[in-house]
Amino acid sequence: MSIHRDPSPRRSGEKVAEGRIRGRADRRDINRKSTMSRTAIVLMSILLALVALAAIAQQDVQGVKVPDAEQFVGKPRGTPLTGDELTRHTQELAATLRCPVCQGLAIADSPSEMATNMKGQVRELLSRGFSDKQIYKYFEHSYGQFVLLSPKFQGVNTLVWVLPVLALAIGVIIVFSKIRSLEKAPAASPVSDGLSNPSPGQAGKPDEEGQAGKPAPHEEEDPYLARVRELVKGDK
Amino acid sequence: MNRTVLAIGIVIALALVVVLYFGLGKDPQHIDSPLVGRPAPDFALKAVGSDETIDLAQYRGKPVVLNFWATWCRPCWDEHPTLTATAQSAGNQVQFLGVVFQDDESKIVDFLRQRGWAYPTLVDEKGKTAIAYGVGGVPETFFLNKNGTIVAKFEGPMTPDIIEENLAKAMR
Numbered sequence: 001m002s003i004h005r006d007p008s009p010r011r012s013g014e015k016v017a018e019g020r021i022r023g024r025a026d027r028r029d030i031n032r033k034s035t036m037s038r039t040a041i042v043l044m045s046i047l048l049a050l051v052a053l054a055a056i057a058q059q060d061v062q063g064v065k066v067p068d069a070e071q072f073v074g075k076p077r078g079t080p081l082t083g084d085e086l087t088r089h090t091q092e093l094a095a096t097l098r099c100p101v102c103q104g105l106a107i108a109d110s111p112s113e114m115a116t117n118m119k120g121q122v123r124e125l126l127s128r129g130f131s132d133k134q135i136y137k138y139f140e141h142s143y144g145q146f147v148l149l150s151p152k153f154q155g156v157n158t159l160v161w162v163l164p165v166l167a168l169a170i171g172v173i174i175v176f177s178k179i180r181s182l183e184k185a186p187a188a189s190p191v192s193d194g195l196s197n198p199s200p201g202q203a204g205k206p207d208e209e210g211q212a213g214k215p216a217p218h219e220e221e222d223p224y225l226a227r228v229r230e231l232v233k234g235d236k
Numbered sequence: 237m238n239r240t241v242l243a244i245g246i247v248i249a250l251a252l253v254v255v256l257y258f259g260l261g262k263d264p265q266h267i268d269s270p271l272v273g274r275p276a277p278d279f280a281l282k283a284v285g286s287d288e289t290i291d292l293a294q295y296r297g298k299p300v301v302l303n304f305w306a307t308w309c310r311p312c313w314d315e316h317p318t319l320t321a322t323a324q325s326a327g328n329q330v331q332f333l334g335v336v337f338q339d340d341e342s343k344i345v346d347f348l349r350q351r352g353w354a355y356p357t358l359v360d361e362k363g364k365t366a367i368a369y370g371v372g373g374v375p376e377t378f379f380l381n382k383n384g385t386i387v388a389k390f391e392g393p394m395t396p397d398i399i400e401e402n403l404a405k406a407m408r
Contacts (some may be wrong), residue, residue, distance in 0.1 A: 066368070
């Protein structure tokens with residue numbers, strides 16, 4: 001008895017049905033798997049048809065073609081985002097882009113239609129796999145750096161980043177210089193001059209340069225200062 | 237030391253005065269378009285009041301005046317007679333195109349029927365064309381030369397002088 005074997009490749013479901021059925025349970029399992037794979041194929045086909053129809057509806061049937069980011073920044077270079085990650089990252093990027101019709105608001109915070117449209121476009125670009133850098137570049141292409149809430153570290157914008165640091169540094173230098181000069185001040189002040197030992201003949205008389213060597217009148221009258229001077233002078 | 241501090245203070249104060257002088261004298265809504273000197277973003281949009289699709293590329297070879305506007309924008313009402321009259325007098329020499337900015341098609345149709353309909357006005361779904369052109373308000377008008385390069389952008393209502401001046405750039 002010869003056994004005829006079909007040389008053509010079989011579908012996996014048939015192969016299993018021929019060679020691996022061992023009982024009723026297996027048969028049920030195979031039937032379930034077969035039904036599932038058929039359902040999956042049908043669902044996939046419907047999905048593909050819908051995607052194709054959507055694309056056709058957008059581009060070909062009406063002939064409508066809106067400017068596309070790919071025209072300006074090339075093919076997507078990131079990973080397409082979906083679900084919660086897409087929502088979260090859309091919000092993050094939208095918080096860094098300025099709404100052009102508002103006063104200093106990010107598109108994430110503005111309820112204007114323009115901001116909503118821009119946010120929608122950010123979401124669409126992220127879902128298509130455009131990287132953050134490409135998305136920024138796309139909006140910059142249209143609006144310039146105005147659209148970025150954080151100016152780039154280049155050109156005149158460098159001043160925006162450098163000047164505050166420079167001003168802070170200058171401020172710190174001024175404060176330290178002032179503190180140092182105040183620390184040195186007692187040695188050169190008239191009070192310390194008064195504490196130095198004036199000669200008996202010199203005290204209370206104008207020197208050659210004028211009043212510099214003369215203690216201030218209130219110091220002469222202050223008994224406390226006089227006592228301190230005595231202590232310093234005579235170490236009594 | 238006091239003189240140094242005074243000098244630094246004066247320099248900082250002068251710098252602030254200069255920055256404020258230029259900053260306060262500038263319209264915060266004004267955006268210097270980086271698109272001037274670059275090719276105009278391509279689009280093909282549905283014309284208001286018909287099923288026809290207008291492709292920007294079909295007008296290569298002649299200057300194009302691209303005006304973003306809306307019926308809720310009062311300055312757009314003011315400039316409409318000027319744009320209509322200039323478009324009619326320019327004939328086939330220059331192509332005028334309007335693009336609807338955040339408005340309903342029905343309102344646009346009513347407006348144009350009442351106030352003159354001299355050139356195609358296009359529907360911009362979800363404002364993608366406006367975003368690609370960096371539009372930050374209306375009216376805004378772009379002047380394209382015959383090669384499709386943007387040679388000028390103007391924010392605000394058109395007057396005959398402004399159109400003439402910018403069209404001269406587009407015709408070169």
